[in-house]
Amino acid sequence: MRGDATRRRIFVFTGPDGSGRKTIADMAGSTLELKKVLSYTTRERRPAEQEGQDYYFVEKETFLAAERNGEFVESVSIDNHQYGIKQADIERLWAEHGFVYVILNPQGARLLKQRYGDAVVRVFLYTDRDNAERRQRARGDGEALIAHRMSHYDEAMSYLTECEYAFENVDIAHTVFAISNTLERYLNRQLLNLD
Ligand SMILES: Nc1ncnc2c1ncn2[C@@H]1O[C@H](COP(=O)(O)OP(=O)(O)OP(=O)(O)O)[C@@H](O)[C@H]1O
Numbered sequence: 001m002r003g004d005a006t007r008r009r010i011f012v013f014t015g016p017d018g019s020g021r022k023t024i025a026d027m028a029g030s031t032l033e034l035k036k037v038l039s040y041t042t043r044e045r046r047p048a049e050q051e052g053q054d055y056y057f058v059e060k061e062t063f064l065a066a067e068r069n070g071e072f073v074e075s076v077s078i079d080n081h082q083y084g085i086k087q088a089d090i091e092r093l094w095a096e097h098g099f100v101y102v103i104l105n106p107q108g109a110r111l112l113k114q115r116y117g118d119a120v121v122r123v124f125l126y127t128d129r130d131n132a133e134r135r136q137r138a139r140g141d142g143e144a145l146i147a148h149r150m151s152h153y154d155e156a157m158s159y160l161t162e163c164e165y166a167f168e169n170v171d172i173a174h175t176v177f178a179i180s181n182t183l184e185r186y187l188n189r190q191l192l193n194l195d
């Protein structure tokens, strides 16, 4: 059975802003056929984003009611917006698919690890400050927002040593290949355990 405790893993992609977490997580997730656990957020949807594919976009009142109801396994406030992952979503996808992934900031990654222990495998992605800034600028982010995010760069980087794996994301294809190889071994190990 795919969802039993020995086959459940949640791969958490984390790291500083601009390191390429979303890009790499979605490519590695697709390569390894992992299911994505979507976050709920109160921030506005960006033009390129789709409801139910990038996030579940909800009103603040809806988010807070779910939070009071204990539905989130972790929730954080970033730049006055709420973000969170629901326990029911993780457990449903575990039951259906076994191997899932999420994209979280280091604070959320830490909370998820506390909650699910060995089922959580954290993949820390990083790049140097110049690259992180350049990438945000290249996608059109404003200077004030970039400066604000970069003020958290050192704090986010300090989480690297707590994570199970860390990869410098220089070349996208190379990074996805290295991560997929690493996590593939995880999936195979689980398959062998069942034999
Ligand atoms: N190795 C890479 N080389 C060049 N550009 C990259 C690389 N990885 C990602 N990018 C680009 O950098 C930008 C930021 O990537 P992404 O959105 O995946 O980062 P993130 O860590 O999720 O950051 P944020 O939370 O700020 O969105 C995107 O435009 C993406 O296409």
Ligand SMILES: Nc1nc2c(ncn2[C@@H]2O[C@H](COP(=O)(O)O)[C@@H](O)[C@H]2O)c(=O)[nH]1
Binding pocket: 017, 021, 039, 040, 043, 074, 075, 076, 078, 083, 084, 085, 103, 104, 105, 107, 108, 109
């Ligand atoms: N702890 C959590 N962090 C989350 C969640 N969903 C996204 N994120 C992180 O938020 C920031 C901003 O994301 P953006 O899409 O608004 O640019 C980024 O660091 C994400 O990784 C969540 O549910 N919990």
